[in-house]
Amino acid sequence: MNSPVSNQDEIIVPSMKRSKGRPRKSKRSAQGGNRSSGIFGVPAVRNGLLAIVVIVVGYILLGKISPYRDLQFSQVGVYVIALAGLSLLVGQSGQITLGQGAVMMVGAYTTALVNKHLNLAFPLEILLSAIVAGLFGILVGIVAARLRGPYLAGVTLSIALALPELASKFSSIFGGDAGLIVSPPNTPAFLGATYTQQRFMVSIVLVVTVLVIFGLANLYSSRQGRKLRAVRDDEVSAELNGIPLAGTQITAFMIASVCAGIAGSLQAMVAQNAGPESFTVALSISLLAAIVIGGVGTLGGAVWGGLALVFIPQFATDYSQRLNLSQGVVANLALAIYGLLLIAVILVFPGGVQGGLLRLAKYISIRFRSRGSSEIAGGLGK
Amino acid sequence: MHQFVNLTLIGITTGAVYAAVAMGLVLIWRATRTVNFAQGAMATFSTYVAVTLIDRNVSYWLALLAAIVTGLIIGTLTERLLMRPIANTNPLNPVIIAIGMLIVLEAVSGMIWGAKYREFPSNFSVTGIKVGTSRIALSAFDIYVMVAVLVLMVALLILFRWTSLGLKMRAAAFSPEIARLLGVRVGRMLTLGWALAVGMASVAGVLAAPNVLLYPNNMDGVNVFAFTAAILGGLDSPVGALVGGLGMGFVVSYVGGYLGSSLETIGGLIVLLIVLSFRPQGIFAASAARRV
Amino acid sequence: MSFEGDLEDVAKGGNLFRGSSKRLTWLKTATVAVALSVTAAACGSSTSSSSSSGTSSGSSTTAATNQASAPGITATSILLGSHQPLTGPAAPGYSEIAPAAEAFFKWVNAHGGVHGRSITLNYQDDAYNPALTTQVVQKLVLQDNVFGIVGGLGTPTHQAVEPFLNTNKIPDLFVASGCDCWNNPSKYPYTYGFQPEYTIEGRIIGKILMATDPTAKVGVLYQNDDFGGGGLQGLQQVLPASMIVAKQPYDPTTLSNGLGTQVAALQAAGANVVVSFTIPAATALELLAEAQAGFHPTMYTSSVSADPVTLSGLVSNFSKGAVSGASAISGIYSLAYLPGFATPNDPWIQLFTKVHAQYDASEPMDGNMIFGMALAYATYQALNAAGQNPTRQSIIAALNSKGSSFTGPGLVPFGFSATNHLGYLGAQLTKITGTLAVPQGPIYVSNATGPVTTASSVETPPPAALAG
CATH class of the missing domain: 3.40.50.2300 (Response regulator)
Incomplete structure (x- = not known):
């Protein structure tokens, strides 16, 4: 009851129990079901190749969609990054935060301020945002280390509430309620005049998203990842095994905040604006909801969550608009459908979409195995 | 001095509403170990039901009763239909269901009653009482709010401390397995906990509405402050809800009055951080023991 | 008339491009529009002979034919977009504005439209969240192909899309906010205020x-x-x-x-x-x-x-x-700065009351609705002044040259000119x-x-x- 995550996601994450007791042999033990061998058996190499493939395929696919879809996918990417960090924090280290949106705000304002006062290339803006947000995360982590469950949620919620007010209060620095205008990265001239700004932005987001996921995937299977899970599953035995509790939890907060900082930075570039109204408590709550329906503790869950945050409201609005009702009712109906879908997903997939899919895959693999075709099962069921 | 008196009185009135909502949060936490983020939206819905009746010339008290009944029904249905099926899954799931409920209820309120501010008639005068030559920020209605919250608190205290039903509810919440062995209908107790909590929140909604106006989101802010209040007092403690609620009321009132309202939430955060750094499970935490 | 002739050419040009790759339509049209904007502006200043109040009715100019002269404009229709808080904490009160504006456009459509075109207002909920405003406005512009944005509500929300709209040369008329940030014609030439700063x-x-x-x-x-x-x-x-x-x-x-x-x-x-x-x-x-x-x-x-x-x-x-x-x-x-119910014989109050009764009667009439309808009337004036076949450039040129002489329900004049995009310039106690x-x-x-x-x-x- 102490941790907000049950043991249920052990099917998703290689269980701590498997690696407990032999922490030195980190790489192999983490790869519980890995059957292939050679260089492709090294997770970093395999993940790296996958990342390259995703970037290339993603880039080609993005070239085929409209500028508005480009914008939507930029938004998806922003959410995926923030959710991936949140997934690690909540699912892997067992801490709960209602402040991920507020940390995004730290990242967004860092980018906006750098953009306004210093003339730096956009990768540096992203990097600085990540660093500042990471430092902020360490601070929150220090506060959080003593707190558990709803008490931690309460403090992070208060932070999410207070931070936008600070931005309003110190309006000479932060532009007050209207926030700061951010000029997005210039589309390089060599891409040609018809290359839209939206497409360039979504390409940046794609690359950064894949890099962040790649980094986190490696972290999950690293020694640090196991430390996090050890603390989540059983604080006392983790401590007995020499894992520093507070340090591990603060690290988790820092990593999640770095992700949020990057997400916030990209959000500011995509929206061309960083303002307190974009980073309200509602955003933090939506992020938590999205990662739970996506699948807490998994990277796939972050992707599902990001897609859900952008496309479910869109779907709900489009659907409502076809019903020939007044706009006020349409807007509320769209909201109601969104809420109902949130509830429905939890009821149907208590382990999130990712958990549900993995369970489905496992089920299929068992069926196949019983028919004697174990090779397909090896690929699907892990 | 006049300002200090007024700010104190305002703090008590606001705090009383926080306390009532926080009390509902505590009830649900004790029953099902869940933070009900939809508490405010549920209260708003009940309040709309009450105001619809008042528009039809139903008396205030009957309308209040209808709001409570609406709350009891919402609480029962939520626990039975939504919370129970996911009882033994990821503990975050109930929180997300509650967030879904929050979104749905606010949207439904907007669809039925429209996105506009409206006033909620109060049954007592809202004009401040005259003391000597000047008025103080305490109206007959404010006194009614305080008394109502106090009565509810005492009633709940009696229920939990001195009735067998209360004992069963506590047992079901703290040790469902053992309670079940002893013949307690655990499921029924959990449902009752939810029903009472949302009924309680509905009273809070009706009490708050004349002072904050009625619109689909009108309890959003109250709910957040009430959650902070519950944390401050300790989520397991009804007394904590009262103390935490009043504490938050004072913080918001004094910080707002003397330092400016844009520092209200920051003041709340600082107080929360200070208190939790000494008492990580709230002021009235039952024990500091960590569950292993 | 040379003014309108030029714009017709733009229209044909725009039309040709619309037939090509749909994804790039808006960009190319915009490029063509820029190229011709100089001409349009020059002509605008020399041929401001039409009605000074900008209220020439649609039926009076039927000599030339209607063309699909710009994105969102066909021979028979004009599509406009807007972002409004229809849900969330900012919705109460403000959610009435766009329906009132829409009601007024319906009234206009029933009375001949603008140069025979009927106006459709596609307003989307942004819940007063700038991140959502960015999404809905880009959807309106890039996907729904609106001619322009009118009456976008809120300072933080609209500020998030002001650079986007101006970069893409989308008319951004009559922002429903009194921020001084809408009056920056050198940086944001497509954005115009409405209510007094x-x-x-x-x-x-x-x-x-x-x-x-x-x-x-x-x-x-x-x-x-x-x-x-x-x-x-x-x-x-x-x-x-x-x-x-x-x-x-x-x-x-x-x-x-x-x-x-x-x-x-x-x-x-x-x-x-x-x-x-x-x-x-x-x-x-x-x-x-x-x-x-x-x-x-x-x-x-x-x-x-x-x-x-x-x-x-x-x-x-x-x-x-x-x-x-x-x-x-x-x-x-x-x-x-607009008439109110204290003067029930005011012709605008009488007209707005009729419009409200016919198209928007679900809620009792209030000041927000007067605001929405006055905003819709200003849009009607701007579209009328933009020529028989309006383009994104021609409406800007028309507002800059004639906007300050637009009169109607407002007690005070608009400030619109090439160097001033302030809306109403004052008020009465x-x-x-x-x-x-x-x-x-x-x-x-x-x-x-x-x-x-x-x-x-x-x-x-x-x-x-x-x-x-």
């Missing part, structure tokens, strides 16, 4: 106070954003610092805590005049807190704060056991009597920085084409 309102109230009550102890209650901040700034430009005894901000997101603490502070500072830059709900809560504290200052509010219909509906409760509902708001001074805001004294006008001067009303009756 918040600072102008502050300066007008300051001027009135200096004239009527120079010894007043002024307390200010203001929303802590550009609306309240702008109003306060304007007030401070006129009043000596010694006159302002207290300044109390409130945060619209924590309105549920009431305004008791702010009012207690104003009272403690000894204010006998309180100037409020508040939204109507906050004004109501302020009145409640004042009733509680037995504090009865003279109240001045901005035009945003005290729509008497909205306000009286929120405070009838306050005076329980005392006097009738209206009395709680009686005596409040407020600003207005009103005093609430019963539930009506009764006009008081002269009309005050001011530019962004100039002094406040008095003037007479420029209101003109509705054009014959829209009557009946």
Whole structure:
């Protein structure tokens, strides 16, 4: 009851129990079901190749969609990054935060301020945002280390509430309620005049998203990842095994905040604006909801969550608009459908979409195995 | 001095509403170990039901009763239909269901009653009482709010401390397995906990509405402050809800009055951080023991 | 006529490109439009011979044929977009504006449209969240291909899309906010304000106070954003610092805590005049807190704060056991730049009431609806002035050359020119009597920085084409 995550996601994450007791042999033990061998058996190499493939395929696919879809996918990417960090924090280290949106705000304002006062290339803006947000995360982590469950949620919620007010209060620095205008990265001239700004932005987001996921995937299977899970599953035995509790939890907060900082930075570039109204408590709550329906503790869950945050409201609005009702009712109906879908997903997939899919895959693999075709099962069921 | 008196009185009135909502949060936490983020939206819905009746010339008290009944029904249905099926899954799931409920209820309120501010008639005068030559920020209605919250608190205290039903509810919440062995209908107790909590929140909604106006989101802010209040007092403690609620009321009132309202939430955060750094499970935490 | 001839060519050009790769349509059209904008602007200045009020009716120009002259414009229709808070905490009150504007467009469509075209307003919910505004506005522009955005509501929300709209040369007309950020024609030539700038309102109230009550102890209650901040700034430009005894901000997101603490502070500072830059709900809560504290200052509010219909509906409760509902708001001074229900014989109030009864009757009529319909009428004027086959450039050229002469329901003129994108340039003082805001004294006008001067009303009756 102490941790907000049950043991249920052990099917998703290689269980701590498997690696407990032999922490030195980190790489192999983490790869519980890995059957292939050679260089492709090294997770970093395999993940790296996958990342390259995703970037290339993603880039080609993005070239085929409209500028508005480009914008939507930029938004998806922003959410995926923030959710991936949140997934690690909540699912892997067992801490709960209602402040991920507020940390995004730290990242967004860092980018906006750098953009306004210093003339730096956009990768540096992203990097600085990540660093500042990471430092902020360490601070929150220090506060959080003593707190558990709803008490931690309460403090992070208060932070999410207070931070936008600070931005309003110190309006000479932060532009007050209207926030700061951010000029997005210039589309390089060599891409040609018809290359839209939206497409360039979504390409940046794609690359950064894949890099962040790649980094986190490696972290999950690293020694640090196991430390996090050890603390989540059983604080006392983790401590007995020499894992520093507070340090591990603060690290988790820092990593999640770095992700949020990057997400916030990209959000500011995509929206061309960083303002307190974009980073309200509602955003933090939506992020938590999205990662739970996506699948807490998994990277796939972050992707599902990001897609859900952008496309479910869109779907709900489009659907409502076809019903020939007044706009006020349409807007509320769209909201109601969104809420109902949130509830429905939890009821149907208590382990999130990712958990549900993995369970489905496992089920299929068992069926196949019983028919004697174990090779397909090896690929699907892990 | 006049300002200090007024700010104190305002703090008590606001705090009383926080306390009532926080009390509902505590009830649900004790029953099902869940933070009900939809508490405010549920209260708003009940309040709309009450105001619809008042528009039809139903008396205030009957309308209040209808709001409570609406709350009891919402609480029962939520626990039975939504919370129970996911009882033994990821503990975050109930929180997300509650967030879904929050979104749905606010949207439904907007669809039925429209996105506009409206006033909620109060049954007592809202004009401040005259003391000597000047008025103080305490109206007959404010006194009614305080008394109502106090009565509810005492009633709940009696229920939990001195009735067998209360004992069963506590047992079901703290040790469902053992309670079940002893013949307690655990499921029924959990449902009752939810029903009472949302009924309680509905009273809070009706009490708050004349002072904050009625619109689909009108309890959003109250709910957040009430959650902070519950944390401050300790989520397991009804007394904590009262103390935490009043504490938050004072913080918001004094910080707002003397330092400016844009520092209200920051003041709340600082107080929360200070208190939790000494008492990580709230002021009235039952024990500091960590569950292993 | 050469003006319109040129634009027809643009139209044909635009048309050709529309047939090609759909994804790039908007970009190419925009490029062509830029190339021709110089011509259009030059012609615009030399051929401003058409109706000075911009109210020439659609039926009078049927010589040439209608073309699909720009994105969102076909031979028979005009598609406009807008972003509005229809849900969430900013929705109450403001969610009425776009339906009222839509109702007015329906009325226009039933009366011949604009050059025979019917207007459709596609307004989307952004819940007052700038991140969502970015999404819905880009959807409207890139996917739904609207001709322009009209009446986008809110400062933080609209600021998030102002650069996007201008980069892509999308007409961004009549932003529903009094921020000074819409008046930046050198940087944002496609964006135009509508209501008086918040600072102008502050300066007008300051001027009135200096004239009527120079010894007043002024307390200010203001929303802590550009609306309240702008109003306060304007007030401070006129009043000596010694006159302002207290300044109390409130945060619209924590309105549920009431305004008791702010009012207690104003009272403690000894204010006998309180100037409020508040939204109507906050004004109501302020009145409640004042009733509680037995504090009865003279109240001045901005035009945003005290729509008497909205306000009286929120405070009838306050005076329980005392006097009738209206009395709680009686005596409040407020600003207005549009006619109100205190003048029921005003031809615009009569027209708006008819439009409301026919197309938008689900809610009782109030000041927000008058605002929405006046905004729709200004859009109608701009479209009419943009030529038979309007383009994104021609509507901008028309607003810059003729916008300041657009008259209609407004008591004061618009500031529109090539170098000024301010909306209404002033307001009149009103005093609430019963539930009506009764006009008081002269009309005050001011530019962004100039002094406040008095003037007479420029209101003109509705054009014959829209009557009946």
